[in-house]
Amino acid sequence: MRLRAIISYDGSAFSGYQVQPGKRTVQAEIERVLQIMHKGTVVKVVASGRTDAGVHATGQVIHYDSPLTLPMDRWRTALNVQLPGDIRVLSVEQVQDDFHARYDAVGKTYRYIWSLKEVHSPFERNYSVHVERYKPNIEWMKEASVHLLGTHDFSSFCASNTSVKDFVRTVHSIRLEVHEELNQLHMEISGNGFLYNMVRIIAGTLWEIGIEKKSVEDLPEILRSCNRKNAGKTAxxxxxxLEKVVYLG
Amino acid sequence: MRLRAIISYDGSAFSGYQVQPGKRTVQAEIERVLQIMHKGTVVKVVASGRTDAGVHATGQVIHYDSPLTLPMDRWRTALNVQLPGDIRVLSVEQVQDDFHARYDAVGKTYRYIWSLKEVHSPFERNYSVHVERYKPNIEWMKEASVHLLGTHDFSSFCASNTSVKDFVRTVHSIRLEVHEELNQLHMEISGNGFLYNMVRIIAGTLWEIGIEKKSVEDLPEILRSCNRKNAGKTAxxxxxxLEKVVYLG
Structure with missing residues (x-):
């Protein structure tokens, strides 16, 4: 039986999502708990994609196979009881045997959060980025973001250490919004898929435009150049x- | 010159506020940084009161004396640059030489936060209390809280290991409020002072009333009994x- 779960994790204390020998990773924690539930049998977990060290998820999707005849509503509790508090399973459901968390994903939504507080809150220090003494011009960031919408070769917004050959992706939407009550700036970005570090490089580039290190007019040229060096720093x-993974049907 | 600072800290990784040999405490971190700034001279820090391990502060007040001729607006930055990210100085101002952070405090406000989410968010696990499968009746909690307003002997709401002799305190207000957007229940309580564990025992007792382990009518009797055993568990x-400390003038 194939199961699909939506999970959330605080990336702060993980060396990223994917298993690495000797490192604490999200995948390793989940596989450890599944192995206990399956009396020692290894259960492989497949995610929609990896996330880097420190990156959080509120809607990561995984799949795994299990012969257990557990009622569906017991799965979530059974996993959460044994998982550490920085990973939570939000839901578990049965899916078709050929469902694949990575290959079947047709879209993703990410969120990037900056704190606009004068002093960074100690409660937010791992959950938002604070840049001392800078107030970004958010209108400029919005104007620039429009250039990224649609289908482009995003080579300029991809970390150079990648094995990917096709750099064309489609960005469906980018929303920049100030949450007054939290004094935070959020960027919500949706697309059919993202290159390695693409969201963080977009965030870093828009931020540099916001603080006048780059101008709105630079963005089309950065995109056209297909050269990582022209974009901003990786945020x-x-x-x-990682907020949402979209599947058909 | 005497200085008063408002500070915020994430209590998660501290063995409480007060200096304890061999333990990481908020006071020790601040005194360590002040000692560096004063070229090795020990600078004693006095707070409005201690907080226990795991307890947070968004408005703790401290005072200390310094001969440094630092412009007032440089103090905050100078401290924050050297403090760990889980303590932040929000403001520093000069006060009269006889100001005392503890003795001059005439009131305090605390906040207690419960998560009402079905699954506890990994991002909130150190910042709100989640009780699996219980939905409290908040109207009952509100009704019960009214009995605590005013001046009472709060012996029933004080941890037994205390050296205090006078158990009479005045509670000015208790507000119980659901924050829908966060799916949290907040209790905000203000008074002229609080006994050891008093807020946590009040929170624990009101919670037990909310989940029908105790009834609203029990509360006046718990208060009258002056017996810790009759109140609920320490939350x-x-x-x-610790949200705010009030001073006259």
């Missing part, structure tokens, strides 16, 4: 959240 | 925030 991992 | 430390 820090701890401001990034 | 966990990580739901508690």
């Amino acid at each position: 820090p991992a701890h401001g990034l959240y | 966990p430390a990580h739901g508690l925030y």
